[in-house]
Amino acid sequence: MRLFLCVVCLAVLLVAPLSAFVRAESLPGPVRHAYSFEQLSNSRYSVHTGFDDSLPQQVMVNVLWAMSRAPGAGSEYREFYVATPNNVYRYDPASYSLTVHRAGDFRYNSGSAFEVGVAASRPEEAGMAIQAGLLAGAAFRGSGVRGQGSGADVVSCPMQWAADNAAAGWKPNHPIRMVDVFGRAASVPLDTLCVAQSSDSTLPLPHVVGPDTFESVLADLHQDSSFSPVGLSLENVSQLCWAAYGVTPHLTYNRRQGVTVPTATGSYYLTGRIYVVGEDGVERYHNRGSGVGGQGSGVRMSPGVNLATRDHRLERVAAGDRRPELRGASARIPGSAPTYFVVCVPDTAADQVMEEAGFAGFQLLAQARALGLSGFLVVPLSRAERNAIASALSLPSGHVPALVFACGEAATSTADNERDSGAVRIVRAQPAIRRGQLRVEYLLSRAGDVRVEVFDMLGRPVRLLLDEQQSSGYHAATWDGTGEAGARLKRGTYLVVIISGGAVAKHKVTLG
Numbered sequence: 001m002r003l004f005l006c007v008v009c010l011a012v013l014l015v016a017p018l019s020a021f022v023r024a025e026s027l028p029g030p031v032r033h034a035y036s037f038e039q040l041s042n043s044r045y046s047v048h049t050g051f052d053d054s055l056p057q058q059v060m061v062n063v064l065w066a067m068s069r070a071p072g073a074g075s076e077y078r079e080f081y082v083a084t085p086n087n088v089y090r091y092d093p094a095s096y097s098l099t100v101h102r103a104g105d106f107r108y109n110s111g112s113a114f115e116v117g118v119a120a121s122r123p124e125e126a127g128m129a130i131q132a133g134l135l136a137g138a139a140f141r142g143s144g145v146r147g148q149g150s151g152a153d154v155v156s157c158p159m160q161w162a163a164d165n166a167a168a169g170w171k172p173n174h175p176i177r178m179v180d181v182f183g184r185a186a187s188v189p190l191d192t193l194c195v196a197q198s199s200d201s202t203l204p205l206p207h208v209v210g211p212d213t214f215e216s217v218l219a220d221l222h223q224d225s226s227f228s229p230v231g232l233s234l235e236n237v238s239q240l241c242w243a244a245y246g247v248t249p250h251l252t253y254n255r256r257q258g259v260t261v262p263t264a265t266g267s268y269y270l271t272g273r274i275y276v277v278g279e280d281g282v283e284r285y286h287n288r289g290s291g292v293g294g295q296g297s298g299v300r301m302s303p304g305v306n307l308a309t310r311d312h313r314l315e316r317v318a319a320g321d322r323r324p325e326l327r328g329a330s331a332r333i334p335g336s337a338p339t340y341f342v343v344c345v346p347d348t349a350a351d352q353v354m355e356e357a358g359f360a361g362f363q364l365l366a367q368a369r370a371l372g373l374s375g376f377l378v379v380p381l382s383r384a385e386r387n388a389i390a391s392a393l394s395l396p397s398g399h400v401p402a403l404v405f406a407c408g409e410a411a412t413s414t415a416d417n418e419r420d421s422g423a424v425r426i427v428r429a430q431p432a433i434r435r436g437q438l439r440v441e442y443l444l445s446r447a448g449d450v451r452v453e454v455f456d457m458l459g460r461p462v463r464l465l466l467d468e469q470q471s472s473g474y475h476a477a478t479w480d481g482t483g484e485a486g487a488r489l490k491r492g493t494y495l496v497v498i499i500s501g502g503a504v505a506k507h508k509v510t511l512g
């Protein structure tokens with residue numbers, strides 16, 4: 001009898017999944033780095049080969065945490081799997097724990113430290129999680145993890161071949177859409193160089209270093225669907241467009257200009273397919289052109305001709321307020337947002353195309369939170385919604401809406417989104433003007449009344465530049481060197497003073 005029971009128990013052990021007999025391994029919490037969401041977006045690039053597996057565990061911890069913080073997209077499920085040299089694990093975001101899902105080495109790349117797969121019923125949702133994980137890994141470049149050695153050479157790449165391998169070897173509960181492959185290899189430092197150019201000055205240049213760390217933005221990443229009527233500044237629109245699909249310093253493997261998100265084989269499925277819908281009309285965002293001209297040249301780059309070039313501009317495609325028509329295209333689109341971003345794709349059939357839309361969706365939401373703005377992603381879109389949105393905006397053939405992002409200031413200010421109440425900080429301004437205009441760009445940590453005034457060095461006011469309600473994020477004031485009467489002031493030194501919520505920022509300028 002005892003022998004029979006032993007045989008039965010042995011048979012159960014052989015057929016039962018290993019995870020049923022392995023306790024969950026708890027992971028530490030994420031560490032915070034000194035790098036902003038914008039700097040990581042500007043520095044992200046893919047490395048396809050040459051990995052080794054000597055990364056500290058903390059890299060995987062941060063990547064998994066970041067991926068689980070990405071927003072959902074209406075999927076019936078979302079699961080995270082991790083393949084290491086030892087096992088395939090299932091990650092539980094609620095408990096920060098790993099449980100063995102399948103014993104053995106089932107990595108696609110034999111040199112990778114770990115590979116994270118996302119199973120989701122919607123490719124857009126997988127794309128948002130993948131993008132979050134890529135930025136989380138990039139944060140370890142150039143920094144060390146206390147007690148675990150340097151993470152300076154963390155590289156990664158989302159690989160469809162790895163996803164195919166995972167589908168066959170990992171035995172997931174649901175199909176894996178995409179896999180991020182991470183390892184150690186030679187890498188370049190994080191980059192603070194802005195390479196975007198506005199060939200027709202329709203957009204101010206974006207900032208590639210922001211006010212908050214990536215991890216703090218993720219910790220507060222949530223969606224809001226109720227907005228105040230305060231409109232977005234052109235500076236904020238510029239920043240959001242760049243975050244979604246702007247050019248960055250790196251080049252792809254085929255020598256094309258890199259962008260803030262991965263694009264399969266440098267295909268740039270979203271180029272010329274991101275639209276901004278505001279009070280004044282519908283505009284199309286361009287991130288590259290023919291290579292003719294440059295900032296200040298007055299020569300507009302033709303869109304989509306040369307994929308190795310850089311641009312950062314808006315093209316007006318429809319005048320007048322189309323927001324009522326857009327809102328009417330879907331009951332799920334928030335009705336109070338001042339600005340909408342519509343991300344389109346060539347078609348919705350291919351996973352890698354829709355995942356790229358998900359990359360851009362995550363970037364839009366994260367950038368909004370970094371600016372202190374609120375945002376709401378309308379995703380996925382049904383066929384009826386896609387058709388209605390395309391009709392409302394008169395979109396051309398081959399521009400199929402994949403998601404809508406509503407953005408603006410929150411309807412009510414709450415304590416959890418206050419970064420530094422009332423703070424204002426000057427972020428970019430020239431020290432002198434001899435001809436033309438002075439442009440002072442500043443950052444508001446939250447919405448409020450803003451007054452910008454010019455004083456002489458005796459403290460006398462000489463020109464009021466603006467006095468209005470503004471949203472949080474980036475703004476700019478310009479001064480042409482004239483006084484209230486419109487006459488050019490005498491040469492000398494003047495002070496531009498910005499006041500908001502009791503905080504004051506000053507910029508000294510020499511008028512030549």
